Amino acid sequence: MTTTQLSLFDYLEHQTAARPRDFIPVYEPLLGVEEENNVLDAVRSGWISSLGAYVTRFEHEFAGFCGVAEGVSVCNGTVALHLALHALGIGPGDEVIVPALTFVASANAVRYTGATPVFADVDPYTWTLDPAAVADQLSPRTRAIMPVHLYGHPAPMPELIALADQQGLLLIEDAAEAHGAAIDGRRTGAWGRLAAFSFYANKIITTGEGGMVVTDDPALAARCRLLRDHAMPPEQRYWHNEVGFNYRMTNLQAAVGVAQQARMDDLLARKRAIAHRYTAALAGLPGITLPAERPGYTNVYWMYSILVQEPFPLARDALMRAMREHHIDSRPFFHPLDTLPPYRSEKPCPTALRLSRQGINLPSAPTLTDEQVDYICSVIWALAQGAPDNHHDLRSSITTNMAAYSQ
Numbered sequence: 001m002t003t004t005q006l007s008l009f010d011y012l013e014h015q016t017a018a019r020p021r022d023f024i025p026v027y028e029p030l031l032g033v034e035e036e037n038n039v040l041d042a043v044r045s046g047w048i049s050s051l052g053a054y055v056t057r058f059e060h061e062f063a064g065f066c067g068v069a070e071g072v073s074v075c076n077g078t079v080a081l082h083l084a085l086h087a088l089g090i091g092p093g094d095e096v097i098v099p100a101l102t103f104v105a106s107a108n109a110v111r112y113t114g115a116t117p118v119f120a121d122v123d124p125y126t127w128t129l130d131p132a133a134v135a136d137q138l139s140p141r142t143r144a145i146m147p148v149h150l151y152g153h154p155a156p157m158p159e160l161i162a163l164a165d166q167q168g169l170l171l172i173e174d175a176a177e178a179h180g181a182a183i184d185g186r187r188t189g190a191w192g193r194l195a196a197f198s199f200y201a202n203k204i205i206t207t208g209e210g211g212m213v214v215t216d217d218p219a220l221a222a223r224c225r226l227l228r229d230h231a232m233p234p235e236q237r238y239w240h241n242e243v244g245f246n247y248r249m250t251n252l253q254a255a256v257g258v259a260q261q262a263r264m265d266d267l268l269a270r271k272r273a274i275a276h277r278y279t280a281a282l283a284g285l286p287g288i289t290l291p292a293e294r295p296g297y298t299n300v301y302w303m304y305s306i307l308v309q310e311p312f313p314l315a316r317d318a319l320m321r322a323m324r325e326h327h328i329d330s331r332p333f334f335h336p337l338d339t340l341p342p343y344r345s346e347k348p349c350p351t352a353l354r355l356s357r358q359g360i361n362l363p364s365a366p367t368l369t370d371e372q373v374d375y376i377c378s379v380i381w382a383l384a385q386g387a388p389d390n391h392h393d394l395r396s397s398i399t400t401n402m403a404a405y406s407q
Ligand SMILES: Cc1ncc(COP(=O)(O)O)c(C=O)c1O
Pocket: 076, 077, 078, 079, 102, 103, 105, 106, 148, 174, 176, 177, 197, 198, 199, 200, 209, 210, 211
């Protein structure tokens, strides 16, 4: 049997069995023969730069998945954000409100335009932008709000849209971490004027490096396409009315993207199953807070993340070190951006600071097996009980709890 004929879950077994593991990574992509075949096809066709059938197909299929009309592929998620901001005319003298708790790319993209990122605190439950904190940061220079769907949980888009409309502000989604997440069934990417996704190797689908701007506005999409290609009008070769960029995605990247997009539903289902298994096993562990899923919201659990606080016997960093000794990788939450040297600000964001000190991303790859999730949880339980070498079998409690958490 070839891997093409295997279901995703058979494929996972096959991969794991074929490759002995002594270390559980935080993330790794799930790539198969479809990706290989598409890349081979692109290479053999000679279309390896940005012209090529896979580019337009990937744009069309990914935009359709988000529920919008237009997708403009680019070479990574950071430039997708920059292109979106620049296309909307954001520049020097403007302020853009960004959550304090996010990856630095969100703020860097604002800075590239010459505008100033202004940091607002996040909600303690969803860890995403708090609309009340945004309202506090408004100034006459505020032009836009850029929420981030952190670790896969959507930001509160209905409230943020109401605020943006009331104040006459633009709204751009940083959806780098949340492909397929939704609010009342409407997916991320379909809420802002423009939205930016990343397809880095650790994202829900990957093209190696890659990104996409999506929008329902054909004029804005055309503007992004123009700017992506040195602002050269397709009908006027080598004529440039303004300074543009080379932000194009290659057909090789898009060839991988088309194969990944075909796996999207399986990947999202697997990630939710992994999250439910973690939640079933870790629920009730004193001092551990599990990730939220606000009613009506669909969290895609890009990173299954927990908070560690007393009475858990180990502090966050000590827990990460102990897990590493048990061959389990993890990541700390981002530092609040207002604490980083290029962005230091006087106005504190206390919730972002607390979360950044307590948060851990647990292994979240779609290749993670149930046995690995159970092992990780049993190590955390054993560490909680001060008995790190006694990873007792949690199988029965997981089985009982799964029923409650798997709807
Ligand atoms: C929230 C957020 N925004 C933007 C990016 C930038 O994406 P990329 O790494 O593809 O440039 C990332 C991820 O890396 C991210 O997590």
